[in-house]
Amino acid sequence: MVYRLPADCISEIIEYLEEDKYTLYSCLLANRLWCEISVKVLWRNVWSFYQQRPLRVALSILSTLIACLPSESKELFHKNQILIPTPTSKSPLFNYAAFCKVLLTHKIIRLVDDFFKGSLSVNSLSLKNRKDLVVNEIIKMFAKQIYSLRKMTYYCSNINFTFAHFPGVQDLTELCCSSNLPSNFFHQLSKICQNLQSISIEFSNDVSNGLIELISLQNNLRSLSLIAFDLNWENIIPVLTTHSNMITKLHLYSGVVSSPLSFVKSFSKLQEIIFTFYEETDYEDFTKLEYIKFPELQILKFPTLCPKSDHVIKFLENNGTNLKNFYTSESDNALRLSIAKYCPNLKNLFIVFKNGELNILKSIFSNCQNLESIKIQCGKWYLAEKDVLETIATYSLNSFYKLKLYNVNRRSDLSPGDLESFFINWRNRTSKKLLEFIVIKNENYIHLDECEENMKIIKKYENLGIIKLVIKMLCDEEKDEEEEYYYYYC
Template sequence: MSYQLPADCYNEIIEYLEEDKHTLHSCLLVDRLLCGISVKILWRNIWNFKSYYQKRPLKVTSSILSTLIACLPNESKELLYINKIFISTPTSKPPLFNYAAFCKVLLTHKIIRLVVDFFEAKPSTSSLSIKDRNYLVVNEIIKMFTNQIYSLEKLTCYCSNINFSFTHFPGVRNLSELCCNSNFPSNFFHQLSQVCHNLQSISIEFSNDISNELIELISLQNNLRNLNLIAFDLNWANIIPALTKHSNTITKLHIYSGNDNSPLSFINSFSNLQEIAFTFFDENDYEDFSNLQHANFPKLQILKFPSLCPNPEHVMNFLEHNGQTLKYFYTSESDKALRLSVAKFCPNLRRLFVIFKNDELDVLKTILCSCQNLEGIKIQCGKRFLTQKQVLETIVNHSPNNFCELKIYNIGKKSDLSQEDLESFLINWNNRTPKKLLRLIIIKNEGHHNDFDDYEENMKIINKYESFGTIKFMTKRSYEEEKDEEEDYYFYYHY
């Protein structure tokens, strides 16, 4: 006798497949029950299937867009028809599901990208200009989402000429993450401030003018935790009081700026910070960091300087006060004293990226011996830096017991590692006690294709030790790694 689990059980099981899109698609074909559950999970964040930098296949673009067009209300379809904008739908029958209602993430730049890519491949016969045609399609799709989404968690919108009406957007009350420009019409922020008081994450790209309505929206939040601030030539005076109002709840702060007047001293009041990242492009931008060098953040775990670094002496003072709690430190600064201070002040690090010059093998050894909780490290090799052979030998002989991930970014045009060196490293790693699977990641410099994994014999060696369970090997392109290390705070596409 057949037995079927309750729907709640299936739902719990399929939830675990959220990141496995291939298996989720397979579930669509099992039966009506699993199809309904899988569709809801797939459409929860339909945009989360490809990096922006990897252009999706036209088949995927057309499939998503045609499904969205099929879901449009009749008045929107009629408007497109009148303007001779023809986008075929999967079937002439109404859709089986109200797909738009399942969405919890609305990324307007992804919708724009979807429409632009589609029409680049399939030009329309519309009499409208390309810009007006794209604008019309995008806005009708967004209008549908705002009317039908019943529980929105994230809204990303950097294109200020998109029409939003939060009056008829019931799902926005549940919004927890907002990413936008500050130059939206003041009514945009006013309407949001009337219904959204529980934002946990705000990412804003600031222009010169900051409306009172935006300041009010920030001030009215009850439990704001994450702040991403992108600011160029900004007068910070008006916005700082609204930010410091949340000094007790903010745990994650990223400032991305090209303003040499960027004030950082206000951060002193954020006593519960767990993560700080500063991305500046001029050394003068860090002038105010001197006011933070002796600040105390007792819960700080992550500190990043993805681009330029402040005065090394100031950073060393900062590490002296806050290094004990740090678990991840990232800086491209080439100061040797700063690197040695990591070993001295940050004994509990788990992940690290610093620069080692070709005569600083002893510094790497010192850090590995001092930071006994270290699990992963990213190292640049080639040219004036350490060689891949030096790095592998040092890692296998001096890394702590829990070490399990090595990222090598080779900026040279050719690998210095021989087959013998590679196999010797893998044999020694396989014989380590305790035995630990190593994730070995090669970050490829764009245009360079002569790293050790580009040679057939080397890959045979790697595959052999993967089969032994010694390593897990993978490669990344440099832009993907950059995206991993420095969050992609904002993107907007002009159309």
């Protein structure tokens, strides 16, 4: 007798595989039930497949969406001589649009742009009008079909957005938008959606009353991102501070036009702060924060420019005790020393070590005894890979398990003997944690994995369960380090 798992059990298993796209693809081929469940998971955020994928993937997504459109939309396309091929002449197996929980309007615009790239207008409609027509029909379909929307991005004001027939928007928890959208858009949304947990605003126009109303009516706002290049966020600060006792994550992008930072001191519950600065003038206001204590702060990042080190050191003196994650590309010696002194509970760290500063790295391992992960640049003016490995083998404690190495030299200086010595030391540690050994590659350089003898050593210790080698391209690593925010200028 063949035993079959109940459908809800299969669904839970496949849900668990959400991040494992390749296994999900295999599930599509098992049977009708597995296929249907897998398709729902894969289409939940279908836009993730579009990121850095070949054009054929983008066109495949678009053609599937076109196949799902109602007949009146297809007739409208036919009338205006818009011919977008579909995978089959028959109706799709599933209503794919209904499975989506993430609606990224900028991605839809790009999909359509990619299809029409190089096209010439062959009828009375201009190319722009034809593209707008396709975009709006697709969005109209999503509005009617999505029964539970979790995330939406909306930057382009020439999209015909209406909530009259959009039942799924009531479940919206994350909104990324531009300040230049019509005030009525925010006004309509505020009547339906009052439980947003995350809002990201790109400032490209003065703040409207509708946007202020939307923010003021939220009951569960936890995460806030402000992006300002041409305008600052000063006008919206009063309504933001009404949520100061609830917001736990704050990400500030500032460039070209300096934006005030002093308002941050009112957010006493912050657990994560990311300051992304592009001009030195952007962080002048940081001096007003260096003496402020954020008792729950665990994550602090400066992905680009960093304020002057003495101000950051003072900030760490007041807030370093609870920090779990610290990231900066600043190369100041005093700042590196302050980490060991003021941040004893760090778990994840990225900071630049100059050549000759091996003792600082040792000091950090000695004083930050919960450190689990570190990212280190090696070569040229920085530490040598061999010295880094020897230091980690000797000074890292049992909690440590993840090492990221990026060699700025054109060729790795690690020999097979260096690697084997390090792996033997790791195998002999009291803790038997698998080491996640991440090599960050620049496509123009020769890295340790491109040496046959090195790879033999690595494979040997992978097979023994001592290490796990992960190869990442530099461009992908930089994207992982920085939260993704998308801009589409119309």
